[in-house]
Amino acid sequence: MADDGADQGAYTIAELTAETWPAFDDLVLRHNGIFGGCWCIWFHPDSEERGQGAEANRALKRRYVEAGAAHAALVMDGDEAVAWAEYGTPAELPTLHHLKQYDAEKTGDPDYRITCVFVDRRHRRRGVTELAIRGALDHIAARGGGVVESYPHDLTEQTKKMSSSFLYNGTRRLYERLGFTYVRPKGLKNCVMSIEVPARP
Template sequence: MARLRAIESEDCALDSQVDDAVGSAWSVGDDQMEVAGEVSDSESAYEIRALSTETWDAFAELVERHNGGRFGGCWCTWFHRPTHSAPVAGQEQSAERTRAFKRDLVETGRAHAALVFDGEKAVGWAQYGSPDELPGIAHRKEVEAEGSSFPDWRITCVFVDRLYRRRGVARIAVEGALDLIPTTGGGTVESYPQDTSGKKVSASFLYNATRTTFEQAGSSYQRPKGKNHCIVRTSVAARVEQ
């Protein structure tokens, strides 16, 4: 496991489906309210662990605390297919089948994420994978237009427990992904965050965090994507774990 230093589809129709599916999420400002229970205030208290069969139970508990995660309960499988795979996509995609689908991806090494832990409790994640592993991005034709180089990795979903929002966990999750990717070969890492331009934006649109979050984690702005998102990139060198 890696300990971090303390620091914080294809078209507009898919974007609309994404926004509709998460429209009931909390506004960014809503997370300033007091919450019950003990929550770590120090970023140094958090730890990054890779999503695996060993961390599956903690990941599953986090997802279940939030009714299956974003996008109508997709168990963080939305981007694993060329088109979305949330239960709302069709009767054949029940919540239980979606959970089983994600579990199978983890067991067969086809799902990657940096999980943020507060003690033994998972409180956030940043999903990452190769373009083949995560093909279902919005505005895919635009992103993969002729002349555009493919990244080695994509970070496609950043999620934080509702009790831990506005505590720097999103940036810790992104940096966790950038710390784990070198152990699987490194290379160019691309993501598609919301470009808020300093404006307050509903959390329902922040399924891949913000441009600022990624820039603070070391990524550089490349170009716009769709109406309100953008493409950012960074590179990380391969690293062999001792």
């Protein structure tokens, strides 16, 4: 879902909360639960419900949201959510792809992670991915800021275009444009990138 620049236009940013859950819920339902019913639960801690089907994932995600343990910046088009960028602490989002490699090579944990970005198929190629990530960074700043990591797809050496539906966390070029620094590779086509976000009152 890498976009070529962001134009806020009529879009606004909202926090994923119990109040905005219906808008998030509708977005996921419009896309058949996302990636076979994931409901953006994959990066959360393992549990009995996680991975037990779309409805179990949906119920688990809602409980996390209502408990304040799941966070995302929602891009809103009016009352409709059209994208999100999931973020949280390593304790809230402990599961990563290539975790064994990541743990072996890390020098410490970040304060926050951005782990998943999703855009409604009707709003792709409009800069919405960038808006969602900027929204997440703004929310993190309001929570005290700190070191933020993300794990985008590194397509710098790839000539074949990848479908935006597979880019679950944007691309290295997008994060570079947002001020992130490349840290190291992770797996074959992903990488670790980092930025220091100052606290905002």
